[in-house]
Amino acid sequence: MKLKSIFIRKRRKNESLFKYISAIIHLWLGLFSSVVVMIVCITGCIYAFKNEINNYFNRSHLYVKVEKQALPIDFFENKFKENNLEIASITLPNSPKRSIVISTIDPKTQLNQTHFFNPYTGEKLISQPSKDLSKFFRTIENLHKNLLLGEIGKQIVGAFVIIFIICLLSGLILWWPKRNKKQIKQAFTIKWKSKFYRVNYDLHNTIGFYSLIFLLFISITGIYITYPWIKNAVLISLGGQSISQQTQLPEDGVTDSFAALMDEMIKKEEEIDKNEIKDTISLSEILKVSNQILPYEGTTTITLPNENEAWIRIQKTNTNNWLGMILTDYIDLDRKGNLKKSELFNDKPLHQQFQELSKPLHTGEIMGTSSVVFYFIITFIGFTLPITGFIIWWKKARRAIQ
Amino acid sequence: MKKILTITALIFSFTMISCAKEEVQKKRRGIDFDALKTELNLNEDQEKKFEAITAEIQKAIEESRAINMNEDGKLNRVKFFTDMENIYNKHAELVAEIFDEKQIDIYKDYMDKNQRKRPRYNDALLEQIKTELNLDENQFLTVNAANNAFETEFQNAHDIYHGNSDLAKEYWEKFDTQRRNAIENILNEEQIEKFRELIKDVKHSPRR
Numbered sequence: 001m002k003l004k005s006i007f008i009r010k011r012r013k014n015e016s017l018f019k020y021i022s023a024i025i026h027l028w029l030g031l032f033s034s035v036v037v038m039i040v041c042i043t044g045c046i047y048a049f050k051n052e053i054n055n056y057f058n059r060s061h062l063y064v065k066v067e068k069q070a071l072p073i074d075f076f077e078n079k080f081k082e083n084n085l086e087i088a089s090i091t092l093p094n095s096p097k098r099s100i101v102i103s104t105i106d107p108k109t110q111l112n113q114t115h116f117f118n119p120y121t122g123e124k125l126i127s128q129p130s131k132d133l134s135k136f137f138r139t140i141e142n143l144h145k146n147l148l149l150g151e152i153g154k155q156i157v158g159a160f161v162i163i164f165i166i167c168l169l170s171g172l173i174l175w176w177p178k179r180n181k182k183q184i185k186q187a188f189t190i191k192w193k194s195k196f197y198r199v200n201y202d203l204h205n206t207i208g209f210y211s212l213i214f215l216l217f218i219s220i221t222g223i224y225i226t227y228p229w230i231k232n233a234v235l236i237s238l239g240g241q242s243i244s245q246q247t248q249l250p251e252d253g254v255t256d257s258f259a260a261l262m263d264e265m266i267k268k269e270e271e272i273d274k275n276e277i278k279d280t281i282s283l284s285e286i287l288k289v290s291n292q293i294l295p296y297e298g299t300t301t302i303t304l305p306n307e308n309e310a311w312i313r314i315q316k317t318n319t320n321n322w323l324g325m326i327l328t329d330y331i332d333l334d335r336k337g338n339l340k341k342s343e344l345f346n347d348k349p350l351h352q353q354f355q356e357l358s359k360p361l362h363t364g365e366i367m368g369t370s371s372v373v374f375y376f377i378i379t380f381i382g383f384t385l386p387i388t389g390f391i392i393w394w395k396k397a398r399r400a401i402q
Numbered sequence: 403m404k405k406i407l408t409i410t411a412l413i414f415s416f417t418m419i420s421c422a423k424e425e426v427q428k429k430r431r432g433i434d435f436d437a438l439k440t441e442l443n444l445n446e447d448q449e450k451k452f453e454a455i456t457a458e459i460q461k462a463i464e465e466s467r468a469i470n471m472n473e474d475g476k477l478n479r480v481k482f483f484t485d486m487e488n489i490y491n492k493h494a495e496l497v498a499e500i501f502d503e504k505q506i507d508i509y510k511d512y513m514d515k516n517q518r519k520r521p522r523y524n525d526a527l528l529e530q531i532k533t534e535l536n537l538d539e540n541q542f543l544t545v546n547a548a549n550n551a552f553e554t555e556f557q558n559a560h561d562i563y564h565g566n567s568d569l570a571k572e573y574w575e576k577f578d579t580q581r582r583n584a585i586e587n588i589l590n591e592e593q594i595e596k597f598r599e600l601i602k603d604v605k606h607s608p609r610r
Contacts, residue, residue, distance in 0.1 A: 089469060103469050110492055111462040112485060114469060134464075154565070228566055243562050243569065253583025258551055262584060265547035299473055303481075317473045326474045355561050356476065365475045 006397040019173060026170040027393060029163045034386035036147070036160040041383035043144035044218075048364050048372050048379065050137050061127040066096045067120035073283045075122055076102060088112070089303040090283065092119075094317065099125055158226035161219050164382075168212055168219070175209045197395055204388035211381040218378065221362035240351030264341065271310035271334060280305055280312070280335040289337045290314045294329055311340055318345065325357070325366050432463065433516050441512060442505050451500045459493045479557040483520045490517055521574065522553040523604065531600055535593045544588050552581040567608045574606035 007028065011020045055062055073092070080087050080102070091101040099116040106113050116125040139148070146153030177187035187209065190202040224230050232243050249255065254262075281289075286302055294316045303313040311332040318327045327345040334340050345353065360366040364375025435456050444452060466485040470478040490513065498506055523531070528549065532542050555577045563569040582601070586594050 091469075101469070103465070109458075111458070111489060112466050112469065114465045225565055228569055231562070249580065249583070252587055254580045254587075258555060258577070258580045258584070261551035261554055262544070262547040265550045266543055269543055269546065301472075315472060328472050328474050328476065357474070358561065360475045363475065368473075 005400045009396070022170040022173040026167055026174055029170070030167050030386060030389050031393065033160045033163040033167065034390060036157065037164050038383050038386050039147065040144055040157060040161065041379045043140050044379045045376050045383065047137060047140050047144055048376050050140075051365070052369060052372065054133060057133065058127065061116040061125035062099055063097050064099050064118045064120065064125070070096075070119040071122050073287055076100065076117060077283045079122065080104065086306075087283070087304060088306070089301060091299065091301045092287075094297055094299040094319075154226060158223050161223050161226075165216060165219050168208075168216055171208055172212060175205055197391070200388050200391050204385060204392055207381055208385055211378050214375075214378045215382050218362060218375065218382075221358055224358055225362070235351045235355065238351035238354055239349055240355075267340075268310040272307070281337045285337055286312055286314070286333065289333060289339075290316065290331065293331055293339060293342065294318070296320045305335055310334065312337075319367075323367060324370075326360070326368060327357075432460065433513070438509070438512050438516075441508055442501070444505075448500050448505075452497060455493065455496045455500075459489055462489045479560055480554055483518070483557070486518065487520050519607075520553060521556050521606075522549050523601070527600065527604070531597065534600065535589065535596050537593075541588050545585050548581045548584040551584075552577050555580075570608065571606045578604075578606075 008024060011017075073090070076090065077087065085104045085107075088103045088105055090103075093100065096119075100119045102115045102117060104113050104115065105111070116127065117123065118125060142148050144157075146157055149156065175187060177183040186202075188206065190206050191198055194202075220230070220234075224234055228243060236242060283302065287300070290300060290302070294314075296316075296318055298317040298319065300314065300316045303309075305312055311334055313330065313332055315328055315330045318329050319325065321327065329345055330341075330343040331339060332341040345356070348356070354361075357366060364372045435452075439449065439452065442448075442452075463486060466482055466489065467477070470482040470485070472478070494509070494513070497509060501509060528545065531537070531545060535541075537545065556574060559573045559577075563573050585597065589597060
């Protein structure tokens, strides 16, 4: 009897059946999922800062002291030409504190080489041997995705995240205050000056409410990746097609998009034959054209043509939106600087935009460090909810046992 | 109650840890060169040189990943896989200078099984198609274009099938059908028959 009262409390007077059942479901599912939810949340918290931590350990060549005027891009082009090296790509950062990244192909080994330069002095920055944290973050990532249990673990995590979503929604029902001033105030505030159990209760109830919508969003974007049926539901609801729908092929057996891509490949091949690499316009001219077509500030990466690739590829991060989200636009120019193709994020249909952003929306990278910090706080709250919830239950359970 | 909870927690932790070690090794990114070294049975000098070459290659791969990764976390998979192919080709060239014939065979066999390859007809197969079907320049241009379009479409769909091997296979087959149709549209019947014979073993290979 005592054991039963620990897990199935009596229905309170004037408590609706709906709220009572929600309370039982919230308790059982919360207890059952607590360990996995805590692991997934805390590993998510840690992994969110992967880029920031890696950048910190590589700060000697990634960050520079800001000075008045940056050197023109021609300076770097000429520097490499003097040493008979061809630039394969160059990244010009939007942040004035970051170094310029130039990649070349080593003429002896034919391997990529990455070089970092101070944009103000032109000095080459030497990358110091840094801590290799890749194994650590790989373990954290695998713990987060599948509890280090492979495919079975992936399904377990997916199932427990669905359970967590049910807990969030049942928690909202339990949180919902009655229509009186006292209850409404209690629902939205934390009584810090109260005793431990009351503060704990508010941390679970009130903080849980404030973080609800964000935890729901992070959970749904997470299981979007795990379950094709959720991916399907989300993409179809945003105007896309079913992901497993076999496209009806036309008479010649090739879809329009495939045929268009083939045409593009053929045009590029023909241009490789016609033009010499040395006819390519200079980096400053490429940058000028790029800034005319994409007239906003953003990190710009220019990939130059080579013997296998006829076009200049430019990608630029566009943060000109009300949330400051990092969205990437792409344009292709021929070697004379004429626009051949543009892929602007804002021109893509909604379902495709979501597809491209699903990962940064889940990891918090969507707006850079500020959103990473926000996601850290939210997922840390997610980590604490099973703890504060357990304490609420344990207090009552202990009383029942005694 | 306390004892039950403690024992449950211990059992759970033990299960996790015992499964975890094996799983972390399985999920290592890239090729397991330690396992390859064991198979090759290298002498001291060979081992030193092999490790130096491999370290340089692995550094190049990580650099390529970093270069091809956008600020929004999206990887240019076509470019990255192309770089990886070039890097591993270079690795093969360099290790061939320090291995004997038997070791080279073991190396080639191991890399063939474990290396992540570009999802396209490789250069050797393309050359075979060109030669055995006696293709002119325009026809070969179309074959290359169809092959490259296939690779681009399949890699661009990665966000959709990521983590789902059945869906990856479905998408591979969807684009492969179009690749074959686009190529066969420019061939005569005799060439189509030879082409189908040459590509009959080209199938989707799921990630290990």
